Amino acid sequence: MSSRTERARDLPRSVFVHEILDPSGRSLTWLEEQGVRVVRGEETWAASHLDEDALIERGRGHVALMGASTNPITRRVIEELPDLAFISKYGIGVDSIDMAAAEEHGVLVTNTPVPENIEAVAEYTVAAMLALRKQLLFYTTERMREGGWRTPDAWGDFVWRKTVGYVGFGRIARAVARRLQGWDTTTLVYDPYIEVQEPGVRQTSLEELLAESDVITLHAVASTANRHLIDEAALSLVKPSAVIVNSARGSLMDLDAVHRAMLGGRLAGVALDAYEHEPPEIDHPLFLLPNVLATPHASAWVRETFQRISDCGAENLAAALRGDVPDNAVNPQVLG
Template sequence: MSASVLIAGPESIVRLLNDIAQSVTEAGFGTTVTHQPIVSLSPQLLAGVQALICVVSPVGRAELDALPNVRAVISPITGYDWIDLEVARAKDVLVANGEASENFESMAEATIMLMLTSLYDLHGAERQLRDLQPRPKGPMSARMVRGKTIGIIGYGNISRAIIRRLAGWDAQIVVTTRTPPETVDGLRFVELDQLLETSDVVIVMTSLAPETRGFLGAERLRRLKPGCVFINTARGGLVDEEELYRQVAAGRIAKAALDVFDEEPLGADSPLRQLPNTILTDHIVGHTREMYDAIPRIAAANVAAALGGAPPERTRNRDVIERWRAKWDAAPGEDGASRASGI
């Protein structure tokens, strides 16, 4: 009998979950797709699960207690903040994600698009034509990238892809990160407050964790350079949305481009929806066809690695690998052979 893989996620992404299931099945594994909470499934089904692929569905102590034979919990996309890494670590379960070049390259392109659309007031120019307004005669609202200071919070793959694309645009790029490298040509690494106070464009591009939730609170948002463009394509929980609203409504932030929110989807009554100087998208702005096509392929590769006895390349808690190997090498499979010796 093939190894069992449980695939869990909301019904709103059923097509993606089914595409993942097809890819995993083609790789030789049995699959079950569910939109229900994991702990609500039958104990018999859960006892047979050796790999869990999940999108948004929370995975903490209760879920892992209910999955006694699971070796790996896999997010098929880049984000994995719904998986409790500490609990997985304590149980010697690997956590892997679906990071792919198509993902961070798409997000980099989309983030730059939001920056240009904001600086050049594309929507304002479009409204002027559609609403039959006269051509503006006063100072133009569009602004160039050239000569601006672009501040990026975080220095992961997406940030690096943005920086590569902006090379040659004659803009100064500053970055804040917890562990800056010693030197990188063309970059300056600065403290967060300095970045906020001096950047014409601020791009939030860091991960959400318990220690970073709300780290761009009211006090820090008030440090933003007046007239700046604020872009968040990372996670909504990083930012105090009430203070962000106040700053944008007052015009102190000239434009805000937001693809992510503290609660998603964004509520119909959110005051952010009423602001004319915002671009709001539903956590989808960088989701390209190429990125979508990579998700099932990488999910299947992560499953094949974990159930074949090798930690997936995209493992996020690598400190448990040796304990994980020892645990699963010693565990007998249905035929009495090593569980980690193959499928």
Template sequence: MGVVMLSESGTAAFFERIEAALQRAGIAPVHIRHTAGDAIPASALADADVLLAYGHFRCTEEVMRAAPRLRAVVSPWVGTDGFDMEAATRLGIAVVNGQPDEHTQGMAEATVMMILAASYGLPQARHTMESGAARPAEPVAELLAGKTLGIVGLGQIGRRVAALLANWDITLKAHDPFARDVPDGIELLPLDDLLRTSDIVTLHMLLTEQTRHLIDATRLRLMKPDAILINTARGGLIDETALFQAMSSGHLRGAALDVFETEPLPMDSPLRRLPNILLTPHMIGQTKQSRAALVDLAVANVGALMSGTLPKTLRNRTVAETWLRRWADT
């Protein structure tokens, strides 16, 4: 049985850590350094039982059919944006990601930090400091206490954000069409209602064709004129052109973004010119602890799949019965 690893230039070092850990576990993967957009020779996948790939790799039905023995596609991170989930399910292939508790905690803590930074005017303070101007006569900071926080996406990270802020004297609202067992103290709302009534909106949804540009010009206009928008999830959830227009017109009080439609964020992006926006390079919730845990979980997931066991981080759960019937106890 074979494991094929697919990394790109920015992820090669991380995949090398996984490769070394797999080797210590007695699994010898084939590591392919890949360039996004390049085709993968069919011969490279001919003997692949598990494909461990970066999450935005375009793992299409054609790619999966080129690997007749393929039983699973694994992302070492939460994101599986490039994987064709429907095709994988039709083909009986498991899609698995990585979300250890350390990652959930790190992303939730970082989100709270972004909420506070935007609420207290950190971008404006930095702009004042760097320009050498005197401090404003009136403060720009506002208390978080008394505000309404809208959480879009009530998965593990969204729920952890709510838990961290549960005692902050704020009102918690959420939107998630797939939410089950909503924690006490959170009001579940349709998205448009949440946007209209929240002082701060934080995004925690996966990027799919259905959620791309979920926050567009129309929905930005629904938000309160002095609202704050936070995104530590996926850049494609927001129409960046519409966001720039909304913020430059004064409609939003602030924003904090760790993710962008194009990464790294181009130097000529108009978002960089806004004095009331906090921008970080898709790293804000990544901690030393979460990185180590992601390596360990990737190795555990691959080992489980190779031995005929489905990991807890299975994404396409409807494939489970078919998959186990074929691969259990192999």
């Protein structure tokens, strides 16, 4: 066992919850019933936006931090909180945590890859595809109130029998592909980290996927290597009739390049639910275009999903504090 997790046995069992997502509050009450001192952030159901200094100040004296992605847990945070031994992350992605620093200092990180989260994002992704392909951003009730009707300037299109390209083929992407099985889609996958074995799925290069896909859906994790994976060069390969859905991580897309592609008629539409900086600068010119669907990181904004994420985060932390290896440990090697 690492020095920090071992030392935590002799410290008060205390967690600072820097983001509260639990719609009922039961997960934090349950933790308190397990003998854990729970210190709640001042804001609930809202991003608290603590900077490094504030997170360090509020986190002092706690062996654990628990929250989502709004407040990055940086190397400095980890190093200036010597009692910190556990980070219970709400959600799947851990790119808001300096994992190298966590491993170096023996801090155990857990996440919450609950089925409710995966399925909620998969449903959103399919809904966004349809909204873009069916011109639902154009054909609205408001347009009809103003006397508008259908027009040859805005034809709908199919997802049925089209080529769908998945950039990253983890659990959420597979859940999307499963939903489209009955739609006779051609499935292309770019994922350099796995070998895809599913029948009917063709694994290919990113360049081939971009050139052939009618719908491109992003499901890669965020990393330094794939920041702005969808940039000017990538967009130059895309069909002008194609649409892109990003329900993964905002850093995967260069929004300036996307804006130029849209203005130049080189991309038919884009749906965004994740942003490199959240909330994004809403005055970015991309958000003024009519064929852009922008939502506030709401793909998993389902009460049942957030309840299960909160329960899972609490369960992970309770297991870690007992000295067990949680099922959802991201870096169990720090425990030796």
